[in-house]
Amino acid sequence: MTTAAAQEQTAEEALLRSIRIPxxxxxxxxxxxxxxxxxxxxxxxxxxxxxxxxxxxxxxxxxxxxxxxxxxxxxxxxxxxxxxxxxxxxxxxxxxxxxxxIDGNETALNQFWDVSARRALALVFISRRLRLAPPDIAHTFGLFCDIGIPILLNRFSDYQATLDMASGSVSHSFTKVEDVRHSTNHAAIGCLLARNWGLSPDVSWAILHHHDYSVLADDATDDAIRSLVAGSVLAERAIQRYHGNPESLEWQKGGELACRHLGMSEDEAADLLDELHETFHIEH
Structure with missing residues (x-):
């Protein structure tokens, strides 16, 4: 290992020690x-x-x-x-x-957990319909998918600005924007928490890759992990629609790959999302 690489690894380890993982x-x-x-x-x-x-x-x-x-x-x-x-x-x-x-601003956390609960519901629905994963795995992945976000909000005073930038970036992945600004990202932190908490390896690896849509076309990645990631892209589009946003940047980045992995046509995906939208309103 070169001196520069060793220094970079030491800096990353120091950064992780400074982030409180519950x-x-x-x-x-x-x-x-x-x-x-x-x-x-x-x-x-x-x-x-x-x-x-x-x-x-x-x-x-x-x-x-x-x-x-x-x-x-x-x-x-x-x-x-x-x-x-x-x-x-x-x-x-x-x-x-x-x-x-998880600690943080109560109002902001309530909103975060509301979205997380809806994502968990969506992933259970999608997993049951497409036989992607056991319901408990799908539910846990949905809840913990973005668990790194409130942790990083507590660590970095400017992380909300990072979230705004990452959410609106068309040309870069969500986690790439985080990595550039903070040398880590919410997917990596969420994966770390999932491992520390003894959650399923499928859950922890899917959390790590849920913004890395290249894994959807990578046969070397376990199919169970790719299916959860693909399901999360569908879930994200459904959540955006529920909140009145007809488009989803994450869908634009990964929707085609997700449908291809799941063996779904665009019309089949649209029908599934319509059903999920109705389920959201029944639950609400």
């Missing part, structure tokens, strides 16, 4: 330990969750929402687990713990 919550550690058993117990998982009254109430509210709720309403955490399944409840709880762990 530690994995102890409740998540306990939950993952139970999920790692050969035969996870819904009753034991319910006991773990019951140790946090706020988490219990929030999980029940999500489980009984129109999108996740069944014909029967869960009256306890254990019922929610039995109705929805262990993995789906674990994914919902992981998202709730992330929301609890």
């Amino acid at each position: 530690p994995r919550p102890s409740l998540l550690v306990d939950l993952q330990a139970e999920l790692g058993r050969d035969d996870p117990s819904p009753r034991m998982i319910a006991r773990i969750i019951a140790n946090d009254v706020g988490m219990s109430g929030a999980l029940l509210k999500l489980a009984n929402s129109p999108f996740y709720g069944a014909a029967r309403k869960a009256k306890s955490v254990e019922q929610a687990i039995n109705f929805l399944g262990i993995t789906n409840c674990a994914a919902l709880l992981t998202g709730l713990l992330a929301r609890q762990a």
Whole structure:
């Protein structure tokens, strides 16, 4: 390694040490330990969750929402687990713990989590329809996709300006703009958090590549990761449409590659987005 390369690596390591990555919550550690058993117990998982009254109430509210709720309403955490399944409840709880762990401006964070929740909903819908990934993986990826953004907002005073530039850049990828200004980007930070929290490798790698649309045409990249990235491009277009923006820059950059990877025509993608738009309004 050259002296210049060594200095650059040292600077990158110092930068990462200066960025506070929230530690994995102890409740998540306990939950993952139970999920790692050969035969996870819904009753034991319910006991773990019951140790946090706020988490219990929030999980029940999500489980009984129109999108996740069944014909029967869960009256306890254990019922929610039995109705929805262990993995789906674990994914919902992981998202709730992330929301609890991230610091920042309350108003801005509420908006961020609203968009993240909508992205998670969209990716579950798309994954079920196209059989891209298990619902819990799709949901977790959707929630954690942009988790690096509030972390970097806390680290860099001018990061909001970076977001504005990256969101409006036609010629450069979102993460390229971040890299130029801060020597890191929200996808890299999100991947780091996902690994530290013990999330699925598919989730962490998809987070890392979700603005790198070249991977969609790269056969060396695992198909599960490429499918999640492709789904995120569809989800982003749906979210932009829901917010009244008929166009999406991310769709312009990666839409064609995403559809090609998913084996969808432009008309099929449009039909799917129409259905997703209706789902957003039902959930709202």
